[in-house]
Amino acid sequence: MAAFLLLKSNISAPLQKKNYSKILLTNYCHNSVINLYQIKQTIMNANAKVLDSQQLLIHWQGHRNLTRRVIEAFPEKDLFEFSIGGMRPFSKLALELIAIGGPALKSIVEGTINKFDETFNPTTKDELLAKWDEETETINEYFSQITEERFQETFNLFGQYEFPVYQNILYFVDNEIHHRGQGYVYLRALGIEPPFFWERER
Amino acid sequence: MAAFLLLKSNISAPLQKKNYSKILLTNYCHNSVINLYQIKQTIMNANAKVLDSQQLLIHWQGHRNLTRRVIEAFPEKDLFEFSIGGMRPFSKLALELIAIGGPALKSIVEGTINKFDETFNPTTKDELLAKWDEETETINEYFSQITEERFQETFNLFGQYEFPVYQNILYFVDNEIHHRGQGYVYLRALGIEPPFFWERER
Secondary structure, three states: OHHHHHHHHHOOOOHHHHHHHHHHHHHHHOOOOOOHHHHHHHHHHHOOEEEEHHHHHHHHHHHHHHHHHHHHHOOHHHHHHOOOOOOOOHHHHHHHHHHHHHHHHHHHHHOOOOOOOOOOOOOOHHHHHHHHHHHHHHHHHHHOOOOHHHHHOEEEEOOOEEEEHHHHHHHHHHHHHHHHHHHHHHHHHOOOOOOOOOOOOO | OHHHHHHHHHOOOOHHHHHHHHHHHHHHHOOOOOOHHHHHHHHHHHOOEEEEHHHHHHHHHHHHHHHHHHHHHOOHHHHHHOOOOOOOOHHHHHHHHHHHHHHHHHHHHHOOOOOOOOOOOOOOHHHHHHHHHHHHHHHHHHHOOOOHHHHHOEEEEOOOEEEEHHHHHHHHHHHHHHHHHHHHHHHHHOOOOOOOOOOOOO
C-alpha cells in the first residue's frame, strides 16, 4: 500500500502512465518484502532522460538514408507497379512518408493545423528522390526548432492525431520502418537483395 | 566562423554529433546573416530531453502488444512455414525478437556479456506466445533498472554490438517494427487482414 501511494504521488495522470505504474507494481508485488528504496530508485530511473533531440534527429535521418537506398534499389517500373496481396506499390508507401515528415514538423513548429496532403504524384524515381532530399532539409530545419517543453505538449497533427509531440515524431519513424520492412519483402520477391538494415550512413 | 566555434564548443566528440553540427551549420549557412541567438537556441534544443525511460518502455511494450497480435493472426501452419522470396517464416522472425529483448536488457543491467542465443525452438503458437509473455515481464523488470547515465554509456551487446545503450534499445524496437512489417505482407499475401498499426493496447 505504501508502494502504491508512493507510485501514485510520483506518476501523473495520463492513461499510459497509469499502465506503467501497473507494470512497476506488478514487479514489486512479486516480492514478499517491498523495498521502498528500490521503488524510489526505479521511479527516478523512470523519469530518466533517454536521449536528446539531436540524437533523435540523427536516428531518424539515418533511417531516412536507408529508406532512400531502398527506393533506389527498386527497378523503375516495379517501384511504381509491383505489389503483393493488394498492397500499395513502394512508391506510394514512400510518398506517404514524404507527405508526413517535413509537413508535420513544419506544422508542429509553426503551430498551424494543416490537412494531410498526399497530392504530390511523381512518375519517375528521380523525381521522387529529389523530393525526398528536399524533405531531408525541411526536417533538419524544423526539428532543431522544437524546444524541450514542446516534446511533451500535445499537438493535433493534421487536425486528427492529438498526441504529445514526442509520440507523433516516434510515430513518423516507426511508420517509416514499418513500410520500409514491407519494401524489403517486395525486393526479396523480385529477387533483389535489399540494403543491410543497419546501414544508416548516406 | 563564430558560429562554427560556438558549435564546436557545445557539441562534443562522437562522430554522430559531428554530423549533427554539420546539419546545423548547413542550415545556418543558407542565411546571409548568421543569428547567434538563434544558433544558441538551436543548440539548447539539440540537447533537449525528448522522452523519459518510462515513456520509452510504454512505447516498446505497446509495439510488443501489436507484434503479439500479429503472431496470433497467423494460422498455426503458416506461422511456422509460410514465406516469401526465401525469407524466414514469421515464427523465426518472432523468435529472433524473443532472443533479443529480455536477454539483452538483463545483460545490460547486470553488465555481463552473453552470446546471442537463438536455440529456443517451439513447435506450437501457444508455446511461442507463452515465451513472448514471459519476456514481457523480463523486459519490465530490467528496463526500470537502467539509470540515466547508462543510456549514454556504450555496452558491447552480445559481445559484438558496441553502441550506447539508448541506441541498442532503439535498435531492438526498430528491428521489431521492421520484421513485423514483413509479417504484415505475409498476412496480406495469405488473404488475412492484419491488426491496425496504431493499435498498441494489450
